Amino acid sequence: MSMTREQILELAEFHDEKACALSFYFQPQTPRNKAHKEDAILIKDLVREAQRGLENKGKKECARADLERIVQLSSELRSNGTQGTAIFACAARNFWREYDLPPQLPGTQIFVDRHFHLKPLAHLLSAMPHLGVALVDRHRARLFELRLGEFTEWEDLFRSLPRRGRSDGYAGYEAGHAQRRVEDEALHHFKNVAEALKTALDKGMFEKWILGCQDVHRSQLEPHLHPYVSQALLGHFHADLARVSKEQMRTKSEGIVKDWQSRRCRELVAQALEQARSNGRGVTGLRRVLRSLELGEVQSLMIGENFLAHAVECSGCGHLDAHLVSFCPVCGKATHEVVDVGEAILPWVIRRDIEMFYVKDDPEFDKVGNIAALLRYRSEQNSNVQSISSGSTNPPVRSRSAYPGRLRRFASR
Ligand SMILES: [Zn+2]
Numbered sequence: 001m002s003m004t005r006e007q008i009l010e011l012a013e014f015h016d017e018k019a020c021a022l023s024f025y026f027q028p029q030t031p032r033n034k035a036h037k038e039d040a041i042l043i044k045d046l047v048r049e050a051q052r053g054l055e056n057k058g059k060k061e062c063a064r065a066d067l068e069r070i071v072q073l074s075s076e077l078r079s080n081g082t083q084g085t086a087i088f089a090c091a092a093r094n095f096w097r098e099y100d101l102p103p104q105l106p107g108t109q110i111f112v113d114r115h116f117h118l119k120p121l122a123h124l125l126s127a128m129p130h131l132g133v134a135l136v137d138r139h140r141a142r143l144f145e146l147r148l149g150e151f152t153e154w155e156d157l158f159r160s161l162p163r164r165g166r167s168d169g170y171a172g173y174e175a176g177h178a179q180r181r182v183e184d185e186a187l188h189h190f191k192n193v194a195e196a197l198k199t200a201l202d203k204g205m206f207e208k209w210i211l212g213c214q215d216v217h218r219s220q221l222e223p224h225l226h227p228y229v230s231q232a233l234l235g236h237f238h239a240d241l242a243r244v245s246k247e248q249m250r251t252k253s254e255g256i257v258k259d260w261q262s263r264r265c266r267e268l269v270a271q272a273l274e275q276a277r278s279n280g281r282g283v284t285g286l287r288r289v290l291r292s293l294e295l296g297e298v299q300s301l302m303i304g305e306n307f308l309a310h311a312v313e314c315s316g317c318g319h320l321d322a323h324l325v326s327f328c329p330v331c332g333k334a335t336h337e338v339v340d341v342g343e344a345i346l347p348w349v350i351r352r353d354i355e356m357f358y359v360k361d362d363p364e365f366d367k368v369g370n371i372a373a374l375l376r377y378r379s380e381q382n383s384n385v386q387s388i389s390s391g392s393t394n395p396p397v398r399s400r401s402a403y404p405g406r407l408r409r410f411a412s413r
Contacts, residue, residue: 018092025109027084042108115347138186143205144249149250212244271374286311
């Protein structure tokens with residue numbers, strides 16, 4: 001089951017004061033047939049290790065029931081060895097969620113903490129546009145949604161397309177003009193497809209799309225695309241609508257998205273760095289980025305793939321501070337240390353629908369602290385830092401219903 005934005009939000013906002021929130025990620029090992037047993041052993045080992053860690057902290061019962069349940073599940077996970085799984089649980093609060101994920105997780109892992117561990121999920125979903133894939137030929141068209149490696153077809157969208165052009169347009173092309181008529185029908189067909197794509201985009205059914213068709217049809221369709229439908233087109237692949245398999249569609253589409261993502265990431269990093277240098281709409285370095293996040297200014301966040309930095313989090317208002325202070329500078333309550341601030345900011349990123357990219361080895365980026373943001377606007381330099389967690393200080397959430405619904409990375413229908 002693909003995750004919806006609401007489900008991801010629910011995880012991001014979950015908080016357990018006693019720090020018994022358990023996150024479990026299962027990444028099947030390859031080769032599959034040999035690894036089944038190893039997977040189960042690995043899970044048992046990880047569970048034992050997690051249990052021991054909790055006992056050392058004097059929290060023996062903390063996640064025990066959930067850990068036991070995961071061991072029981074391990075045989076089921078094995079038999080489903082082509083898929084990744086994530087489980088988020090907190091027995092004390094009667095919380096248990098299980099999700100299938102593409103098998104592209106960093107590994108099988110268990111975390112027990114105050115919040116759920118969302119980084120592996122963020123890696124899967126970061127900067128992932130809400131994607132449509134259209135298959136088109138001379139007579140037909142099919143439109144799919146691609147989320148977390150799964151295709152869903154929008155049946156109704158193209159069913160409403162007339163199979164032939166409007167009949168009143170053909171009065172003059174009767175017998176003897178068969179060829180002309182066929183061309184005319186094709187023209188109508190491609191116009192209709194272009195119109196249907198525009199409607200789908202307007203309705204927020206996708207925010208970016210990919211076209212699969214034969215080259216000859218591409219040149220017939222593209223002139224009819226509305227300019228913003230063209231703009232939302234990430235790329236195309238050669239496909240025969242009648243023959244292409246889902247696996248081929250997936251591979252082609254994922255390649256196109258990957259290229260687009262790395263292009264966009266490079267552009268955004270360059271832009272943020274340049275803007276930061278001129279004191280414009282960009283900031284670099286953890287302290288400034290945290291501040292901009294709290295001020296609600298951030299549009300796009302770029303973070304080094306291996307970025308790891310400590311910070312403190314206020315137990316009262318949720319303020320995050322790059323300085324390891326014992327008391328919150330905003331509300332005065334005690335703080336606790338956060339081992340990975342890159343994890344701690346994820347709830348904010350998700351809640352605010354911020355576009356996020358993980359940046360791979362970039363020396364320029366490394367120099368400025370491995371974290372940077374491009375801002376929507378820059379608020380007054382001397383305004384007070386407010387806590388991002390208290391709902392009342394958040395700017396109103398932008399409506400995402402209409403085009404261009406930048407549902408962004410954690411988008412869903
Ligand atoms: Zn505080």
